[in-house]
Amino acid sequence: MISQERLQDHLRKKPYLVDAIAGNSAMLASLGNTGRLYRLWWPHIDFPQHVDEIRTGLLLDRTPGGVSWFDEAEAGWQHKAGYVPHTNAYRVSASRPEYPVKVEQTDYAVPGQPLFVRAYRLTNDGNEARNITFYYYGSFRIAENELYATTEFRGEQDALLHHRHQYAFAIGSSHECAGYQAGSGAWHAAANGELNGNEIDMQPDGAMFWTFANVAPGQTVELTIYIAAGHGRNEALSALAEAKSRPQSAWYDDTVSYWANYLAAAAPCPSNDPAIAELYERSLLAMKLMADEETGTIVAAPEFDENFSRCGGYAYSWGRDAAFVTTAFNKAGLGSLSEKFYEWALSAQDPDGSWQQRHYHDGRLAPHWGLQIDEGSSLLWGMWDYYVYSGEQQSFLDRVWPAVEKGAAFLVSYIDQETGLPKPSRDLWEEREAEHTYSAAAVFGGLQAAASFARRQGREDLATEWEQVARKIAESIEELCWNDERSSYYRGVKLTVSKGEYEAAIERGEAGHVFQRNKGYWKHVLEVDPIVDISLLGLSVPFGVVAVDSPRMVQTADAIERLLTSPKVGGIKRYENDNYIGGNPWILTTLWLSHYRTLQGRYEDARKLLDYAVKHVTPSGLLPEQVDQNTGETAWVVPLTWSHAMYILAVHLLAEKGQL
Template sequence: MNEKKPYLVDAVIGNSRMLATLGRTGKMYRLWWPNIDTPQHVDAMRVGIQEDHTINWFDEATNGWSHNVYYADRSNILHVDAVSPQAGLTVSSRHFAVPGKDLLVREYAIQNTGTESKSFSFVVHSSFVISENGLYNTTMFNAEADALIHFRHQYYFTVSSAIVCTKFQSGISWEDVQKGELNGSVIDMQPTGAMSWQLSLAPGETIILPIYVAAAGNEHDAVSVLQDARKQTSELWAEQTNRYWNDYVSAAVPCPVEDAEIKALYERSILMFKLMSDEKTGTIIAAPEFDETFSRCGGYSYCWGRDAAFITTALDKVGLKDLTDAFYDWTLTAQSPDGSWQQRHYHDGQLAPSWGLQIDEGASIIWGMWEHYLVNEDRAFASRIWPAVLKGAQFLASFIDPATGLPKPSIDLWEEREASHTYSSAAVYGGLKAASGFAELAGEYELAEQWSELADGIKAGIEAYCFNEELQSFYRGINLKVSAEKFNQDTQAGHEGFVEDLDKGYKKYVLKHDPIIDISLLGISVPFNAVPAESERMRSTADAVERLLTVPEVGGIKRYEDDIYIGGNPWILTTLWLAHYRFATGDVEAGRKHMQWALDHRTETGLLPEQVDKNTGETAWVVPLTWSHAMFILSVFMLAEAK
């Protein structure tokens, strides 16, 4: 089928070993297993009602169907209610992954709302392009299991129901399934298949038809998972799953703010954190992937150390310390031999597609480890990670420019430019101070003093080299690499710069200062505290951020002045970052205002995106973004503390 999938999704379901994304009509777009970052297997799964030879696909916002989508309260079960007055039917569905099992349940309750009896077929068309590889896929029908099995290599997926099917076909295209005839083909080297169930409903009658998607590494085990699913009703699976998620939320720290709207997003964030954490490895993904071909971005279903440091700090706040422990255990597998942590990684610790070293990544990991230790004071944890901290801090120390005391140039947190970035310097400050704390615990007092002094040197360097007296704000960075054209243009206009000779006759063009106002400048004080939040320099920088980065009409804060990524929209996490700063300086009213903006721009299902369209205020990019949810959680606790 190879259907073009949307960039934006409306919901995610999963259990930390399976993860799926869906639209508001219940259409499934993607399914990851046995890890939540890769591989992804679903091309498309479609469901519809067939009367005569016409199939009415009710997971489309067409053919007279209207849809309502929402999560169950305190649960990751997604509800989709589809209504069609013309068809005289309502289809109420529930979609969820069963905790602890490689099983996805899609339960459909079909009601005849007309005045006459109805007879029709319920049709499922499934296309599994396993591992997103169009080669060597096979679909077969297992008569004993009454199931379609899609497989390739070590990935097997069974699709069936608790009710015996009426017809089936392995290897039927999307175009052919529209004709409504399934020919009983048992096996085909194609990724597609279809099943149908003949149903009859009296007026007012409802029938429940569950569709199970079971995963395993071979046919026997995949069928076993399916047979296990049939041992109880889908209603019982839903009750069990709801109970699991309700218990999960109840075991977390209660929302510290008495506000129904904040509490709802607080609990939704707790639920989302679990889905974004891989059960097998401990990795935390930035977001479920939505741009596999890198058509508009570089992908999101990877683990960034920086994002995760903010996220784990939020996890500790809400009491999900086990997820934090698992993540930092995983970081030990992802560290490079030289002690660095590179830009981003796959769940197995291997380097993901990258643009080069971001010095703040490793620094943030060490900082996050220390924040985690401060919450738990677990000496076993400190001992376990000490070898990695030692190597990591040694790498950070080797990356300091002795002329300025600042870290050497690397790629910025937005992955767009090379410079000695002020935010990155603050992150390294935080990382070295954290490493100093761990060194003291390990009895390495000389190292502790050495790293603390290096950190103090970074702090002094930020004050000495990174403040723009003219604009009364911190520079985004110094020693910014630019094109030859940009260099000539700016130096002719009076800006300072220099040219470096590189290997093989290449040249590097460098401007001495990067004056662009960037939200990440707030990170100098919140969270890394290289410069106190109350200092005049930080206050004037924060005021410049709010003045220059607030988006007219729609509101919210964009990343930096000349941002063009996806149109240059306001972000949720950037707006909450400003809230953090305002809370840190005691301006509760301003911080609460920015929090409200984030609350007002949740999606229909209560998730936080990355961006909001600067013209319409609608969700613009990436749903959900784990870092957005983390920044909200941190805002909640800062609000509670400020009050």
Template sequence: MSSYLEKKPYLVDAVVGNSRFLASLLHTGRIVRFWWPHVDFPQHADTLRSGIRLAGHERTSWFDGTGDGWNHSSAYVPKTNIFSVTAESGSIPVKVQSETYAVPGEDLLILDYQLTNTSDQAISFSFSFYSSIAVAESPFYQTTQFHHGSDSIVHFRHDHYFAVSSANVCAKYQAGHAWDNANSGSLNGDDIQMASDSAMDWSFDNVAPGQTVRHTVYLAAAHKLDDAAALLGKAKEIGIDAWRESTSRYWIDFVATASSCPINRPDLQELYERSVLTMKLMSDEKTGSIIAAPEFDERFSVCGGYAYCWGRDAAFITTALDKAGLLDMSTRFYEWTLTAQDSDGAWQQRHYHDGSIAPSWGLQIDEGSSILWGMYQHYLALPANSREEFLKLVWDAVRSGAEFLTSSINESNGLPIASKDLWEEREGQHTYSSAAVYAGLKAAASFAGLVRESELEAKWAGIADGISKQIVSLCWNEEQGVFYRGVQLTVDKYKYEQAANAGLPVSEIVDGKGYSRYRLGFDPIVDVSLLGISVPFDVVSPDNRQAVLTADAVERALTVPGVGGIKRYEDDNYIGGNPWILTTLWLAQYRARNGQVSEAEKLLEWSVEHRTSSGLLPEQVDKNSGETAWVVPLTWSHAMFILTVHLIADARNAESSHAQNEPSAQILQ
């Protein structure tokens, strides 16, 4: 079992954390990944296992798996980020109830177990905990050591120390190469090895029928050995009941600081609360950065990774946080953006928590544009007495960011230069990206007006208006009644030649090194991102003919037969081309903004029905089975849910207000 970064599942069932720790779990309660001291990097878990070995039995039964007939039921404790699991087996007479959580404000992860004898006679058993920790995702220079003073196993490498212990005194231990012996119950007492794994056993003797014993495993993290040992001592001294109460109270109080779901329906309120709790876990305590999702594809075997901060995602997320009344989290994020901006004013495609550039495919111009747009949305959401301070905080970044955008306009057609699209799959002058630049420059112009920079205000607003005119003219496909996805799409030579032979507009550009770049004049693929032209970027209003026709084309072309939901674009094949939660909610937002409330509610209903069993929103739903298909949880999905319920509530209120203000038939007569 001991191996560097054991192959892990892509899909998980739960996340717990405290904005320092972040851990992802299966429905069995097994932790498969954990991050510390930041939520994005580094990840340390190879594998962590929990098991029981009955007295007289030759091997350990790992109850966090499905062997030996173990069945599991799991759920979050309401209004908290505490994950609870019950495990039972027809062949093992012990019911295990566990809770896993990170203590807010502490570098402490808790796995708390209550073990009940379900037989009609007394039993004795050992509790086994196996930990293989590949510190900082590295196979090199790992050391595992048993510390007698703290009765703990410590995994360490460089300045990362992870100490595992319990309030109960262990009966056996083994540092290094422990998996086989953990299975057989013959831990050999080795004190130290240059290896990544270890195991500990605790004994429970003569547990009476129906009796419950409690066993808590503490995992303390620190940058020094003494600090890890001290934190374990503190954990044991304070005790599990106090830790559990303070953690529960913290999350309940956090939920209470957020606004309530604006639609009075229990399931929506529950998902609303789960959404704000999830977004908190994705926000790094020390930096304010917000990640798209906990990483699940660390080898980049299927995708390019998700545990990064995208300015685009975060602009939607912070707008949702503002709607939910969590303004401080948004402010912290925009403070972080100042650390991630390039010297020329650009923001790159994605970043680590410390603002450094993450692995990238190149410039994606909607990222920085979205940040500028989001900054202004946040400014408007702030109370009046906080706006001036925020304006001073961001103004220099706004000016630099806007100037970068103004220098990035293609003089030949008035649209922003070619860059990667929001899905990071193709290069061109994308219509959504152009709409984002329009909105970013409009936001910057509004900021300029606030600081009385009238020349900049006029300049940026004028360039934005020029982009708007080009979008509604150059990017409009009248024949199909929908916006083009973009213009000047970069393609390979084969597609270029096909298009040229078909008489379509194409061009070949030879760069300074003699390389040819091939471009199609127009990209006609229907893409859900075209909704962004009206919602949220307001290039055209939702009731504008072009917006109405485009939304109808999106629903017609992208609704998935059978299972329902909206996929990203017509020929999407990523993970099989499934419907996404956020894309379905995006169309719901458009319908709500356009006063089509019942249509919006149906799309919302579909998204709610496809949350996971633990109440999280994934990225995708399988197009055949309707089951969760990819990424759990996706922060953007949760943000779109919050934005959607607010827009639907606003639309309902507008309908009600309109009905109340309608003159009665008698008056009209």
């Protein structure tokens, strides 16, 4: 367990909540609204992360008091930040009362290049000429490791070079630096504005500075910092040389054109409402950054809790999240990203046909809590959605069919013969074990999709078998999972609980049983889980086990809205008595109810739920996971890919009904 003191030091450098991301789908950075760069991943967007701390500051006329770090609000700097329209470039303007220099900083990663660009414009806003010295300090934890890094200054390339094992990062500029220091107390030296010229140290950090003499009042000078990555020193230095071979404006123009072409290839937003259209475009841009360029993996969010201090981490690929994201890509006309993801998904399937909870970009199993049966089911369902979108391409069917056949066979083998539902597994929130109603709906959807594939392959025998199992799941849900007392479906049956929870429930008159498992341990199981949960909407949307207008489904949706609406700020919580990060409303859950209300024909209600998401974007225009239940401010995870996907889907559902 990380110590509290060390955690606080870590959070000083890397807060849980970030303001923006920038990248090119191979390189990904998370940034604050002061322009501070918190994290940098390369060559994949989930792992490894390489930055400990990167800082930038100014020193005027060699005056006493040291460097003023303009990425620091505590030092009196004021910041205005936001994305450059129609791009994933992030721009911050910094100024400070009584300080004569203003800074404009633009961060972006160049598409197709292992290159992160930080472009600066320094403007003398005073009434006399100034000597402006720009300081850069960088501390790397290459491959998330604190040990055995080397930092050196390479005079021939005028660059700081950080390297460890197979990764290297070369830091240089469009201008020749005036001084440098590798290691040996680089932070304190930089803060004091006195670098000592040390050329190499087995330390992770270093600093450089550039001086602009006699900058006249009103004059602007430009400086670009390049962070070039490579597999080894030579690659990184070569990438830096390539960066310096062109003016920064050329890299910027290439980047702007790339994002313009990406957006042009997408279906236009089906709404003329400026706020809806703006978030639609930002969603497409953010979702692209969450899809790995090489492998196609789609991750849930950029990592922000690498010490697992408040959660189990987010920079992994969940089959369920990704299936919603790919359906959103399909709706937006970006199905090539879906196809690439499902090509990747084949590499993540286990030999028995299952897909486990979450994976790294290379298909390897990530840290997890055990099987979630809805993950693989969602992948089968998502594959079918893409197949239909693609015009039923036979080549795609031929590639995925072996995985579909194995995946469906595993689902069939995982049916509890007593209930007809999938056997106990973790729920979609990764918090409890049971035969969950949502998981059963997902398996129904996966088997129906697999049966459709089988029929296209001429395997009527398998199609019939899988459809029969799916029908039995639907029957079992109606027979076993309806809670007449609460006018809602049960969240699940056969819920595993602790001994204390079990004994308290039995005292309340609830039904359950205890049985012995491996090595003489005992398992305590309650017969039903009566908690109302937003995921119960999955019975209808998207998996279609229960009709939207079924009286039971209508009652369940109404119970969800009644019991889960956050009283102060609105929005829908995940479930009753949720205590994760305080139990806030989520964006994706609110949009999930919007999906249902749209299909139900309650368009005004659906639109209000959509508008809730528009209203609760972050200042940079991204969608978080959660909204603070008391203040309405962003509470957790920025951006959450699933939130953006549910938004795209909500927009299209309303548009298809002529309600936008």
